[in-house]
Amino acid sequence: MKDIIVIGAGAAGIMAALAAAEQGAAVQLFEKNNIVGKKMGITGKGRCNLTNACSMEDFIAHTPGHGKFLYSAYEQFSNQDLLEKLNGWGLATKVERGGRVFPQSDSAVEVRKFLYRKLCDAGVRIHFEDAVKHVSSWGDTVVVQAASGTYEGSSCIITTGGMSYPVTGSTGDGYGFAKELGHTVTELKPSIIPFTTKETWPHHLSGLSLRNVEGSLWRHGKKLAAYFGEMLFTHFGVSGPIILMLSSDAAHNKKCVFPMQLRINLKPALSKEQLDERIQRDFQKYIRKEAENAMKDLLPQRLIPIVLEQAGIEGTCPVNQISKEQRRDLADTLQALALTVTGTRPIEEAIVTAGGVSVKEVSPKTMESKMVPHIYFAGEVLDIDAFTGGYNLQAAFSTGYAAGTAAAGKECGI
Numbered sequence: 001m002k003d004i005i006v007i008g009a010g011a012a013g014i015m016a017a018l019a020a021a022e023q024g025a026a027v028q029l030f031e032k033n034n035i036v037g038k039k040m041g042i043t044g045k046g047r048c049n050l051t052n053a054c055s056m057e058d059f060i061a062h063t064p065g066h067g068k069f070l071y072s073a074y075e076q077f078s079n080q081d082l083l084e085k086l087n088g089w090g091l092a093t094k095v096e097r098g099g100r101v102f103p104q105s106d107s108a109v110e111v112r113k114f115l116y117r118k119l120c121d122a123g124v125r126i127h128f129e130d131a132v133k134h135v136s137s138w139g140d141t142v143v144v145q146a147a148s149g150t151y152e153g154s155s156c157i158i159t160t161g162g163m164s165y166p167v168t169g170s171t172g173d174g175y176g177f178a179k180e181l182g183h184t185v186t187e188l189k190p191s192i193i194p195f196t197t198k199e200t201w202p203h204h205l206s207g208l209s210l211r212n213v214e215g216s217l218w219r220h221g222k223k224l225a226a227y228f229g230e231m232l233f234t235h236f237g238v239s240g241p242i243i244l245m246l247s248s249d250a251a252h253n254k255k256c257v258f259p260m261q262l263r264i265n266l267k268p269a270l271s272k273e274q275l276d277e278r279i280q281r282d283f284q285k286y287i288r289k290e291a292e293n294a295m296k297d298l299l300p301q302r303l304i305p306i307v308l309e310q311a312g313i314e315g316t317c318p319v320n321q322i323s324k325e326q327r328r329d330l331a332d333t334l335q336a337l338a339l340t341v342t343g344t345r346p347i348e349e350a351i352v353t354a355g356g357v358s359v360k361e362v363s364p365k366t367m368e369s370k371m372v373p374h375i376y377f378a379g380e381v382l383d384i385d386a387f388t389g390g391y392n393l394q395a396a397f398s399t400g401y402a403a404g405t406a407a408a409g410k411e412c413g414i
């Protein structure tokens with residue numbers, strides 16, 4: 001029996017190695033870092049949002065990058081299967097707001113170390129600081145050239161991740177291996193990433209976060225996407241949950257071409273009439289004040305001059321001199337504060353890479369290449385990506401499990 005070779009010890013590679021070893025296969029895991037799961041160790045702001053407690057349909061819906069490709073992998077290894085496994089092994093977990101699942105310890109590093117111990121217990125041979133340079137296939141043998149030498153195996157599972165946060169080891173090597181093996185790699189784009197803006201005023205508001213707002217992307221007067229929730233101004237533009245979700249649409253929707261307009265509805269719960277009534281009430285309350293001092297109940301102080309400028313109202317204009325038309329313009333601005341989005345921050349800063357090894361060329365059941373037998377792909381190296389909420393790690397765990405199980409089954413006749 002030849003070894004199953006796994007390249008990359010992230011979530012996908014670790015689960016692939018464990019699944020193959022569980023089936024009785026001999027597994028060698030190559031990792032360029034001196035630890036496993038380096039990226040996993042920084043996930044979830046250091047707490048590791050392992051998965052989500054939602055249904056499979058919700059998983060697919062939260063995966064704009066080829067969610068349907070994942071049906072079979074999720075059937076084989078669902079969020080419940082992952083949690084049963086982790087809990088059974090002794091890693092306690094908890095469910096938080098939005099179904100997000102975290103380790104009880106709130107420590108991503110603990111998860112990384114825990115999985116390392118499981119790999120050791122399972123007898124997986126880990127080659128640390130051993131970057132793979134080249135992968136080829138000759139009949140029933142795969143040949144892997146690593147820094148330490150050349151290795152032969154019965155199959156090879158490529159789990160090298162995407163291109164974001166390259167300091168964690170995810171430098172896109174797997175795309176090169178896939179291309180050399182004859183695979184198509186679809187366009188690589190940053191997803192779940194902040195936007196840069198043409199206007200500089202967000203820079204001056206850096207650190208200011210807005211809750212319960214709606215952000216929408218527009219181009220040529222057409223609304224392309226919209227989300228409700230929280231956002232943040234930064235020294236380069238805008239970020240925060242709804243912006244990160246919009247960036248995922250920007251990566252997938254062909255109609256989303258930069259520059260685009262971002263409209264922020266600061267009062268999405270109010271109709272135009274309700275908002276006008278609200279403004280009138282505030283103006284009545286602050287009847288002797290100037291405009292910039294009459295809106296503190298409506299808006300964060302730092303945002304008032306921006307809104308007034310876009311509405312075409314002088315900050316020093318006495319409230320009792322503001323006309324009905326000006327009030328209408330103010331209400332319009334409050335529900336569509338505009339910014340020009342020029343692009344995203346670089347892919348290195350993205351949470352995930354959109355694009356990758358074309359899923360059309362990979363079996364959704366086994367993750368085996370449809371072009372080169374004995375070669376498998378799993379995790380972010382594939383053209384799959386999801387929103388935040390634990391969906392990306394689950395996709396990596398599930399595809400890794402499917403690949404490891406299938407490779408072991410095929411090669412060991414299990």
Ligand SMILES: Cc1cc2nc3c(=O)[nH]c(=O)nc-3n(C[C@H](O)[C@H](O)[C@H](O)COP(=O)(O)OP(=O)(O)OC[C@H]3O[C@@H](n4cnc5c(N)ncnc54)[C@H](O)[C@@H]3O)c2cc1C
Binds near residue numbers: 048049162173378390
């Ligand atoms: C800051 C941040 C926070 C995130 N938080 C979450 C979260 O809370 N929940 C969630 O679901 N998702 C989260 N994600 C996304 C998630 O981390 C990834 O989608 C997931 O780690 C992908 O797993 P993977 O195994 O496919 O790839 P990776 O985790 O990127 O692992 C790939 C591994 O392959 C190794 N490697 C690469 N090339 C070679 C080579 N040539 N030879 C040997 N080894 C190689 C790398 O060193 C690396 O260890 C976050 C991402 C980031 C950047």
